[in-house]
Amino acid sequence: xxxxxxxxxxxxxxxxxxxxxxxxxxxxxxxxxxxxxxxxxxxxxxxxxxxxxxxxxxxxxxxxxxxxxxxxxxxxxxxxxxxxxxxxxxxxxxxxxxxxxxxxxxxxxxxxxxxxxxxxxxxxxxxxxxxxxxxxxxxxxxxxxxxxxxxxxxxxxxxxxxxxxxxxxxxxxxxxxxxxxxxxxxxxxxxxxxxxxxxxxxxxxxxxxxxxxxxxxxxxxxxxxxxxxxxxxxxxxxxxxxxxxxxxxxxxxxxxxxxxxxxxxxxxxxxxxxxxxxxxxxxxxxxxxxxxxxxxx
Amino acid sequence: xxxxxxxxxxxxxxxxxxxxxxxxxxxxxxxxxxxxxxxxxxxxxxxxxxxxxxxxxxxxxxxxxxxxxxxxxxxxxxxxxxxxxxxxxxxxxxxxxxxxxxxxxxxxxxxxxxxxxxxxxxxxxxxxxxxxxxxxxxxxxxxxxxxxxxxxxxxxxxxxxxxxxxxxxxxxxxxxxxxxxxxxxxxxxxxxxxxxxxxxxxxxxxxxxxxxxxxxxxxxxxxxxxxxxxxxxxxxxxxxxxxxxxxxxxxxxxxxxxxxxxxxxxxxxxxxxxxxxxxxxxxxxxxxxxxxxxxxxxxxxxxxxxxxxxxxxxxxxxxxxxxxxxxxxxxxxxxxxxxxxxxxxxxxxx
Numbered sequence: 001x002x003x004x005x006x007x008x009x010x011x012x013x014x015x016x017x018x019x020x021x022x023x024x025x026x027x028x029x030x031x032x033x034x035x036x037x038x039x040x041x042x043x044x045x046x047x048x049x050x051x052x053x054x055x056x057x058x059x060x061x062x063x064x065x066x067x068x069x070x071x072x073x074x075x076x077x078x079x080x081x082x083x084x085x086x087x088x089x090x091x092x093x094x095x096x097x098x099x100x101x102x103x104x105x106x107x108x109x110x111x112x113x114x115x116x117x118x119x120x121x122x123x124x125x126x127x128x129x130x131x132x133x134x135x136x137x138x139x140x141x142x143x144x145x146x147x148x149x150x151x152x153x154x155x156x157x158x159x160x161x162x163x164x165x166x167x168x169x170x171x172x173x174x175x176x177x178x179x180x181x182x183x184x185x186x187x188x189x190x191x192x193x194x195x196x197x198x199x200x201x202x203x204x205x206x207x208x209x210x211x212x213x214x215x216x217x218x219x220x221x222x223x224x225x226x227x228x229x230x231x232x233x234x235x236x237x238x239x240x241x242x243x244x245x246x247x248x249x250x251x252x253x254x255x256x257x258x259x260x261x262x263x264x265x266x267x268x269x270x271x272x273x274x275x276x277x278x279x280x281x282x283x284x285x286x287x288x289x290x291x292x293x294x295x296x297x
Numbered sequence: 298x299x300x301x302x303x304x305x306x307x308x309x310x311x312x313x314x315x316x317x318x319x320x321x322x323x324x325x326x327x328x329x330x331x332x333x334x335x336x337x338x339x340x341x342x343x344x345x346x347x348x349x350x351x352x353x354x355x356x357x358x359x360x361x362x363x364x365x366x367x368x369x370x371x372x373x374x375x376x377x378x379x380x381x382x383x384x385x386x387x388x389x390x391x392x393x394x395x396x397x398x399x400x401x402x403x404x405x406x407x408x409x410x411x412x413x414x415x416x417x418x419x420x421x422x423x424x425x426x427x428x429x430x431x432x433x434x435x436x437x438x439x440x441x442x443x444x445x446x447x448x449x450x451x452x453x454x455x456x457x458x459x460x461x462x463x464x465x466x467x468x469x470x471x472x473x474x475x476x477x478x479x480x481x482x483x484x485x486x487x488x489x490x491x492x493x494x495x496x497x498x499x500x501x502x503x504x505x506x507x508x509x510x511x512x513x514x515x516x517x518x519x520x521x522x523x524x525x526x527x528x529x530x531x532x533x534x535x536x537x538x539x540x541x542x543x544x545x546x547x548x549x550x551x552x553x554x555x556x557x558x559x560x561x562x563x564x565x566x567x568x569x570x571x572x573x574x575x576x577x578x579x580x581x582x583x584x585x586x587x588x589x590x591x592x593x594x595x596x597x598x599x600x601x602x603x604x605x606x607x608x609x610x611x612x613x614x615x616x617x618x619x620x621x622x623x624x625x626x627x628x629x630x631x632x633x634x635x636x637x638x639x640x641x642x643x644x645x646x647x
Contacts (some may be wrong), residue, residue, distance in 0.1 A: 029424070033424075035424050035427070035428070037559075088622060088626065091626055092625070092626070096424070097370065097423075098625055098629065100370075100424070100427070101562070101566055101621075101625055102622050102625045102626070104372075104559055104562065104563070104621070105563070105618045105619070105621035105622040105625065106618065106622055107559075107618070108556065108559060108560075108563070108614050108617065108618035108621070109614065109615045109616075109617075109618025109619050109621075109622070110618070111556075111614070112612040112613075112614035112615035112618060113612065113615050115612060116611060116612045116615065226555060226556075227435075230431060230432055230435040230555065233428040233431065233432060234428075234432050236428070237421065237425055237428060237429065241422075241424070241425065267443065268439060268440070268443045268445065271436070271439045272436060272439075272440075275432055275433065275435075275436050278429065278432060279417055282417050282418075282420055282421060282429070283417070283420075286420050286421065
């Protein structure tokens with residue numbers, strides 16, 4: 001029982017990581033039909049920014065310092081993502097395939113640069129002491145504390161994202177843009193501003209994903225983001241491309257499947273099973289769980 | 298679809314013919330090109346480098362059949378190359394049979410896997426297709442990384458020396474590997490050219506690239522034609538893999554990595570996706586930069602470079618990635634467009 005609950009919570013935590021990356025991708029894709037292959041590199045970059053900030057603080061990190069590091073990571077992600085849209089993708093407007101390819105190039109270059117700057121090996125992350133401990137819940141069930149934080153974190157982000165999309169003017173414009181971009185433009189609304197905003201938000205989410213990755217794995221390496229990115233892609237397809245809620249459901253489902261199979265069947269089995277789930281989804285529901293063309297939230 | 302006149306085309310064929318003939322004579326050249334090659338032209342190091350470049354170029358040309366001819370953007374093409382390398386090496390080592398016999402097994406297996414993967418992935422849209430193919434390639438990377446089926450994990454598998462066919466065993470036979478790679482490149486180039494220009498399939502593929510909806514309306518089974526293109530291209534890719542396993546005498550996990558798959562797309566786009574020789578240029582150049590750039594930089598005095606320049610230059614992928622983005626922004630038809638008058642912009646799926 002102990003192992004089962006631990007693995008379940010691990011699966012949910014991994015799912016949260018996938019969700020943070022996939023939700024940003026879903027927003028971008030929903031609004032602009034652009035798929036960003038640079039999103040994994042963005043996660044890694046933000047992780048390294050947080051890691052560097054923590055590194056400056058010395059051997060022990062308290063909560064304020066830790067949150068400052070996470071905030072710096074998210075801010076770096078938002079800025080980097082915004083710059084990418086401004087400098088490269090905007091020039092390729094209306095050519096989704098070229099935009100996709102450009103993000104591939106940016107991703108390759110960024111990962112190589114980070115490998116040069118921080119080295120190819122794994123760097124260990126210093127966390128607040130409480131995060132490395134475990135809590136005993138009920139009869140002999142021991143849960144590492146970081147799982148709680150990650151899940152809480154993801155719930156907050158999901159709530160914030162849904163509130164933003166349904167309750168704010170900019171959020172409503174973004175959802176309207178997903179439904180029918182031309183109509184929104186015809187109403188005299190500057191969609192370009194929404195594009196930039198969506199990229200900044202998605203970058204911030206990737207930055208938070210970098211923070212969650214650090215909390216979960218307690219380490220970072222240049223390939224971290226890209227390995228998460230593949231699963232985020234699968235989450236996108238299974239959830240229905242462009243749907244944030246679909247991404248949340250699929251991320252949770254796939255995270256749990258992956259963790260369970262990796263533990264009960266054998267290491268690596270979960271990764272395979274995730275792709276099998278992808279194949280089954282494509283056969284049974286080609287549009288994904290919540291896939292209705294062009295819907296978010 | 299070329300706008301070149303027939304005489305210009307004849308000049309092009311003559312250039313390619315002369316190039317192939319000249320390339321065949323390279324192992325006889327004992328001169329040196331300075332730091333361009335690792336040693337004199339016919340040294341073991343240079344021969345291996347050139348062989349690897351040619352195999353990768355052949356692989357890029359098989360991808361051209363999808364990206365360039367049919368307008369199908371796959372990010373998982375490296376999967377079939379990796380399958381070709383790994384299956385032929387592992388089967389040879391395990392059952393101690395002739396390398397080319399296990400190569401044949403690898404090609405058949407790749408064709409079957411490709412039919413399954415592409416049959417599924419083509420059900421999704423164009424963006425979904427690119428993600429799903431990448432996901433399947435990642436499975437290969439994960440399986441290899443964990444060392445499933447004796448794939449050796451991070452160290453890879455070395456082909457048993459006794460099991461390498463006699464004609465290609467030992468350092469003295471490196472020129473033969475060079476000729477084998479050259480032959481592969483010529484055969485793949487000719488086959489893809491023939492498929493594109495001289496078969497009904499080629500015409501339908503081009504029409505799918507130009508306007509998928511219209512092709513569908515004309516009554517062609519677009520899904521079926523795309524599937525045929527994918528399976529042919531993947532099968533050819535696995536043949537390249539079989540030859541590559543022989544050239545490097547083993548299987549290394551690098552060929553199964555996602556970065557390798559993305560690199561293949563970079564080759565085709567960098568060289569120019571509108572013409573078959575764009576993939577040839579891209580494949581040769583990308584592989585050369587990847588394998589040789591660190592050594593070229595190292596040939597200069599390290600200390601003379603400021604640290605800020607040293608990092609990007611010692612990471613070939615950084616240089617390649619930046620070039621790739623610049624090409625997409627400012628030279629959408631790739632390097633090949635520098636040599637043609639064809640300035641047609643690459644088409645978006647209609």
